[in-house]
Amino acid sequence: MGPIAMRVVADLGASHGWRLQRAVLDDGREVFAKIAVDSEVFASEVSSSGAFSAEAAGLRWLGEAIAVPEVIEAGPDRLVLSWVAEEAPGAVAAERFGRSLARLHRAGAGSFGAPWPGFIAELPMDNSPVAGWPEFYGSRRVLPFLRQARLPARDVAVVERAVERFAEVAGPPEPPARIHGDLWSGNVLWSGGSGVLIDPAAHGGHRETDLAMLALFGLPYLDRVLGAYQEEWPLAEGWRRRVPLHQLHPLLVHVVLYGGGYRDALMNAVRRVLAL
Template sequence: MEQYRKSRAHSPHGFFECEGRGLKWLREAYGHGGPRVVEVFGWGDDYLDIERVNSSSPTPKAAYDFGAALAHLHDFGADYFGEAPAGYSGTCYFGPLQDPVPMDTGNWTTAEEYFAQGRLLPMVELGIQRGSLNQSDMSMTQDIVSALPELLGPAASDSPARIHGDLWSGNVMWTADQGRSEAVLIDPAAHGGHREEDLAMLHLFGMSYLSNIIDGYQSVHQLAQGFADRYTLWQLYPIAGHCVFFGGGYVSEYRSMCRSLLRR
């Protein structure tokens, strides 16, 4: 099996260990119907060695199968919202290789507390520290937090899922290495979270055969009523992250998303 080395000099402490342990943690679900996840061979302070995957094009059948496998991964579960990958006790990270930011871990028991205290508010605060967001954005975000019971609706009762955590289309590779098209997960920010987070990320920047993925998912796990209406809510965290990383048009997008949620 060919290896690929992902590296970055002077990376934050624990960055590659967290990713490596996250991949291994996600791979635990593979024997229980979960998706294929790249194999990990080792890591160091500034590198991660994983298997090399040859890319190909997806098919509707592969997308459906991936959706079903993703549901099995989520159902494999976590003990808490905010749980770190097994065997890891350091800082977890979210964001691009060149500028990852800390991602809080913890033992939140409700989706509302986890999303507010562990994800959304810390990211907006970081945006304020970097100068891309301001106190008005924090005030609007706190209004979102106050409205979370209504915005989450039936999704608030979901138990913690084992999620990829950064599941945009670029982190789902399609390969035919084993003779048929299948999805392979890479580059996670793995943790115990809410299943709708991964689905919302798939929608954020576009994904091939997305309806097939959702159909496959629901063949295994029926999503809570109104799940598609909550995509914008779950997308607030990654878009706030993009305000931190890149600024620019993501700032106006974040504000527009908040206003649309608060009008509901």
């Protein structure tokens, strides 16, 4: 069976080596499509199809517990999803989103990691399972991106010291949560009276990771989201102090993707982790 037929109605620009399009299928459904156009942004051994496959797998997995776009096609050169009609955020929608996010996390995962290769933007991530979250976070998320970040040796040494403390500062052990994995505010679309998750780097992780990333770049009505989340599934004592810990990985990703402009924010978070 070949690719589905669709008529492009709007070009939405480019991001991470693919074109973004709004289109209509023959049956009238509106869809969102990512089209691979620039393989040069990928490492030589990685193709855009890996990123598309990872996103599709993550959406289907998250969709077992929360509203996400339907995966209509996931091929080597494009990913086609159901269109999400956006609306303005509001306090009630934020509270509904907070409760649904808690239910998503509570759906759980079989391990820390995932059975598919991971991606965040165009960067590959190792999702191989690890028994405990501190070990997973250090070996699968922080250290691999630290090696790519081209930071001065003194900064690398400080980050490595923080990694050595992960088990000590991670808080009470929790079972693997079903997390989005790249939950900045741009990956939450407001629709249908709640938040709809897009562009996941989904895996079994720590639920505080998603909440810390929502705080990293700001989300409308975040206090309402967090309040409703706490009512649905209270967080462990001290979770606010651990926010910088969970922000280390996304900040390292930004250093890798966009350069040293994020170095100060990263090192500030590292110092706060070392002070825990």
